[in-house]
Amino acid sequence: MDKILITNIQRFSVHDGPGIRTTIFLKGCSIRCPWCSNPENLTPYPQEYSLDGIDGVYGEWYETENLVLECLKDNVYYEGKYNNKKLWNIKKYEDIKNLPGGVTFSGGEPLLQMESLVTVCDLLHCQNIHIAAETSLFVPSDLLDIAIQNIDFFYVDIKIMEPKLCRNIEHGSIDLYKINFDKIMKSGVPVVVRIPVIGGFTDDKQNRFAVKQLIQQYRTSILKIELIKEHSLAIKKYKSLKMETSYRGVDDSLLEIYKFELKDIGIPIEICAV
Numbered sequence: 001m002d003k004i005l006i007t008n009i010q011r012f013s014v015h016d017g018p019g020i021r022t023t024i025f026l027k028g029c030s031i032r033c034p035w036c037s038n039p040e041n042l043t044p045y046p047q048e049y050s051l052d053g054i055d056g057v058y059g060e061w062y063e064t065e066n067l068v069l070e071c072l073k074d075n076v077y078y079e080g081k082y083n084n085k086k087l088w089n090i091k092k093y094e095d096i097k098n099l100p101g102g103v104t105f106s107g108g109e110p111l112l113q114m115e116s117l118v119t120v121c122d123l124l125h126c127q128n129i130h131i132a133a134e135t136s137l138f139v140p141s142d143l144l145d146i147a148i149q150n151i152d153f154f155y156v157d158i159k160i161m162e163p164k165l166c167r168n169i170e171h172g173s174i175d176l177y178k179i180n181f182d183k184i185m186k187s188g189v190p191v192v193v194r195i196p197v198i199g200g201f202t203d204d205k206q207n208r209f210a211v212k213q214l215i216q217q218y219r220t221s222i223l224k225i226e227l228i229k230e231h232s233l234a235i236k237k238y239k240s241l242k243m244e245t246s247y248r249g250v251d252d253s254l255l256e257i258y259k260f261e262l263k264d265i266g267i268p269i270e271i272c273a274v
């Protein structure tokens, strides 16, 4: 039986897709953003931690059926609402506003466990439950293909665009990212773009320009842009894992400037703290 490694099931999430969501945090990521707000989700195995005299383990393996049963505990929030699956074919951002919830896979990079997630998706879709995922796109393209076939809505990150900085800072390949970005934008699955605005890493003028160029190229495939404000909530988690944090904070006015710079693309933009 397939198993999925997760660190948390967050119920009643309102920032992770249409309506009220059950957000599942999957463990394991292929890159290492220094500003990551979920450092407990980086390694693809359970990991011991210690904080303020309390010891524990981040990560627990769930059999796929058991994970679906956990989601179904929240069925009252999405039950029966999606019987007309034509509603899932969202064309503009306003279309999702009145739709009820579902399940969102987050992480870490959830698509790395996509082969096991297919069973979860099948069982949830049998119950007419809508599925979203948040992805960095730093995943093998064949896993992205499987995700596109099985997931109804994506949040896609755009971070550092310059190839060397992407490799040296995030430990990712921008070439792979661009191949996957093109693939997901041409897939027809609804996409919201998320841009983490991180002091000293993603907020410089050159990067903002490169991000804008990429969005402009695919503007008709993007429902909305979310500028994600850096926060300090993960500092305790870094401490619990004896890891250094890179938190530097970002000037609020820069988020407004960034928003202004992207405005003429003509896609709805929101500044978010998620």
Ligand code: SF4
Binding pocket: 029, 030, 031, 032, 033, 035, 036, 037, 038, 041, 042, 107, 108, 109, 136
């Ligand atoms: S892609 Fe997301 S989960 Fe992975 S290191 Fe970056 S911020 Fe963290």
